[in-house]
Amino acid sequence: MKAAAAPRRARGWGWRAARAAIAAGQARAAFGPGIALAALGAVAFSGKAIIVKLCYRYGVDAVTVLMYRMLFALPLFMALAWWGGRGRPSLKQRDWAAVAGLGFCGYYLASFLDFLGLQYVTASLERLVLYLNPTFVLLLGWLLFRRRVKAAQLGAMAVSYAGVALAFGHDLRLDGGDTGRVALGLALVFASMLSYAIYLVTSGQVVSRIGSLRLTGAATSVACVLCIGQFALLRPLETVVVPEPVLWLSLLNAVACTFVPVLAVMMAIERVGAAVAAQAGMIGPLATVAMGVVLLGEPFNAWIVAGTALVLAGVWLLARCR
Numbered sequence: 249m250k251a252a253a254a255p256r257r258a259r260g261w262g263w264r265a266a267r268a269a270i271a272a273g274q275a276r277a278a279f280g281p282g283i284a285l286a287a288l289g290a291v292a293f294s295g296k297a298i299i300v301k302l303c304y305r306y307g308v309d310a311v312t313v314l315m316y317r318m319l320f321a322l323p324l325f326m327a328l329a330w331w332g333g334r335g336r337p338s339l340k341q342r343d344w345a346a347v348a349g350l351g352f353c354g355y356y357l358a359s360f361l362d363f364l365g366l367q368y369v370t371a372s373l374e375r376l377v378l379y380l381n382p383t384f385v386l387l388l389g390w391l392l393f394r395r396r397v398k399a400a401q402l403g404a405m406a407v408s409y410a411g412v413a414l415a416f417g418h419d420l421r422l423d424g425g426d427t428g429r430v431a432l433g434l435a436l437v438f439a440s441m442l443s444y445a446i447y448l449v450t451s452g453q454v455v456s457r458i459g460s461l462r463l464t465g466a467a468t469s470v471a472c473v474l475c476i477g478q479f480a481l482l483r484p485l486e487t488v489v490v491p492e493p494v495l496w497l498s499l500l501n502a503v504a505c506t507f508v509p510v511l512a513v514m515m516a517i518e519r520v521g522a523a524v525a526a527q528a529g530m531i532g533p534l535a536t537v538a539m540g541v542v543l544l545g546e547p548f549n550a551w552i553v554a555g556t557a558l559v560l561a562g563v564w565l566l567a568r569c570r
Contacts, residue, residue, distance in 0.1 A: 282519030289512035290532035296505040297371035298539045299497050300363055306491045310363040315479035316495065318359075318472035320502035325472060328507075329465030332458075339458060339466075346454045347463065351470030354447025359471065360478070361440035368433025370546050373415045375536035376559045377437045380408055382566055384445035392449065401566055408562025415555035464510060530560050 303313045333339075339347070366374055383405045389395040416434060455463055479488075533556055540546035 282516045285512045286516035286520065287531050289509040289516060290530070291535040292505050292509035292512065294375055294532045294536040295539060296501060297366055297374050297536060298543055299501040299505060300366050301371050301540075301544055303494050303497050304367065306494050308490050308494055310360070310367060311479050311482055312487060312490060313494070313498065314360055314363045314475050316490070316498035317501045317506065318475040320499050321506050322469060322472040322476075324503070324507040325465045325468040327465070328510075329462055329469055332461030332463075332465055336459065336462070343454070343458055347458075347466045348470050350447055350451050350454065350463070351467035352474060353443050354451070355468050355471030356474040358440045358444040358447070360475070361436050361443060365433045365436030365440060368429050369437065371540040371544060372533075372537045372546060372552055372556075373412075373434070374437050375533045376412055376415050376555060377434065378441055379533050379559055379563060380412065381441050381445055381448075382563060383408060384441055385448055386566070388445055388449045404562045404565035404568075406562070407565060408559045411555040411558025411560075411562065413555075414551055414558065417551065460514065464514075468510075530564065533560060 300313055362374070362378070386395075386397060386401060386405070390397050416430065451463065458466075537546075537548065537552060537556055541548045
């Protein structure tokens with residue numbers, strides 16, 4: 249009997265080894281596409297600020313630009329919510345309340361404040377500030393859940409914020425030293441980042457209940473409706489008529505810089521995990537700087553290089569610490 253058991257154990261080990269080899273091969277095969285998807289998502293997200301700044305050149309304001317972006321994105325995110333909810337039970341009242349709150353905080357308020365801030369600061373500074381999001385998530389975890397913050401994490405945060413300080417000084421030089429205007433824009437973008445960080449910190453339980461695709465689609469659909477309603481309340485009906493380029497830019501913003509990157513990042517996380525996808529996403533600020541120089545004529549100098557390098561180094565160090 250012992251002799252018969254030994255071959256069975258050997259066969260079991262062989263099957264386990266074969267399955268492990270197959271899994272390793274699949275992981276290696278998925279790594280390249282996963283990195284590419286994460287980089288695509290980061291670059292596409294970065295294009296949002298560029299498109300918004302281009303729209304402002306046609307005399308439209310943040311409320312109008314945001315309305316058109318969300319108007320074009322609404323059908324896409326409604327379809328995403330439907331797709332994510334296939335075969336799942338209907339949402340309960342508490343789930344709808346959570347989706348509405350997360351949609352308001354994570355997508356409507358964060359987007360509105362960000363668009364307002366872009367009226368006063370360069371696209372490069374806006375992207376660098378938004379890239380500090382992990383530091384705000386860390387601070388909120390400490391404030392709300394008493395999670396311990398290590399000295400190394402505080403050092404990494406200091407490095408990142410030093411980079412933003414350099415970029416802030418650069419924007420002051422561009423704006424003729426108008427500290428109030430640039431500070432207002434910086435405060436709005438920081439508030440946008442805080443709003444989205446609150447969404448990230450508080451959405452965990454809702455994601456586990458209803459799923460990430462369904463939550464993203466439903467919460468963003470709520471935000472789209474809020475942005476359209478905001479325009480209807482705050483602007484006269486005739487202001488819905490805008491120059492044709494604004495319509496095309498808003499459509500591009502809704503599809504290529506809003507919906508596509510959401511899907512790309514989700515697919516990247518499925519293939520390589522959140523940590524690797526986040527590291528690949530570090531290309532985002534670099535892409536914004538490059539597009540700002542080429543498409544908006546923003547200057548490229550030592551201030552921008554140093555600020556970007558410090559922000560990326562700080563976020564990378566923070567990821568290593570965590």
